[in-house]
Amino acid sequence: MKKHLLLVALLVATAGFGAAAQSRPGNRKPVPKGKSKQAPGTKGTPKAPPVYSPIQAGRADEDAPPPMVVSKVKIKKPVLVYYEEPAPGKSVQQLIMAEEHLGLLKTLDLEHLMSRREVFVDGLGNLALPGSDVNKYRLLGTSAVAEDTRRPAGDGRSFYSRLKVPASSFLYVVRESAEEYRHFIKGPQKKGSLLDFQANGLPGIDSVRAVYTLRKMDASERGAGSGETIR
Numbered sequence: 001m002k003k004h005l006l007l008v009a010l011l012v013a014t015a016g017f018g019a020a021a022q023s024r025p026g027n028r029k030p031v032p033k034g035k036s037k038q039a040p041g042t043k044g045t046p047k048a049p050p051v052y053s054p055i056q057a058g059r060a061d062e063d064a065p066p067p068m069v070v071s072k073v074k075i076k077k078p079v080l081v082y083y084e085e086p087a088p089g090k091s092v093q094q095l096i097m098a099e100e101h102l103g104l105l106k107t108l109d110l111e112h113l114m115s116r117r118e119v120f121v122d123g124l125g126n127l128a129l130p131g132s133d134v135n136k137y138r139l140l141g142t143s144a145v146a147e148d149t150r151r152p153a154g155d156g157r158s159f160y161s162r163l164k165v166p167a168s169s170f171l172y173v174v175r176e177s178a179e180e181y182r183h184f185i186k187g188p189q190k191k192g193s194l195l196d197f198q199a200n201g202l203p204g205i206d207s208v209r210a211v212y213t214l215r216k217m218d219a220s221e222r223g224a225g226s227g228e229t230i231r
Helices: 001-021
Strands: 071-073 078-084 092-098 119-123 137-141 160-161 171-177 207-216
Touching: none
Parallel strands: 119 207
Antiparallel strands: 071 171, 078 092, 078 160, 092 119, 137 207, 171 207
């Protein structure tokens, strides 16, 4: 009986010693710093990419003028039309079109004329052609290459002059605000039109397609500023 009790006590002591050894902190497998224990079945799962806040670019200068867009156009037998409105109107505009389209002057008013793709206006500016030497080349209105002879346009009011087309046959079109083209009134035919800033000769028109010719400046004209716009 004593031997049996001694054997039971020995087994209990041995089991308690093993449990105590397993519970000691020094016997646990250390987890590498910066890593957490992965859940079962997640081994090798790629980490989600970091999320960055969008970069805020600086504000664009809202007052800066839009870039000038220049396109080329070929007009068959181009003419410069000194368009006069019917009475009692007094506005005069210088329109550019092919000679074959002069018949439009009889049937369309100015607003509808200028909405046609084949009708342009004579440019008023003295512009630099993007990508060219600004000291050597300028864009000038087609009045600079118009013949002196003026012929009746066929509508009983207007006249036209033929244009001396450059060797390249190209003219240049610039989309411009109509504001600068609103104020021309009828003047002596030999001197063109006069300016009246109280008049609005282009009602309902916000922008125009202005035609220019590329001119190579003479040495005496270079560095002289914008020069005189011929009209």
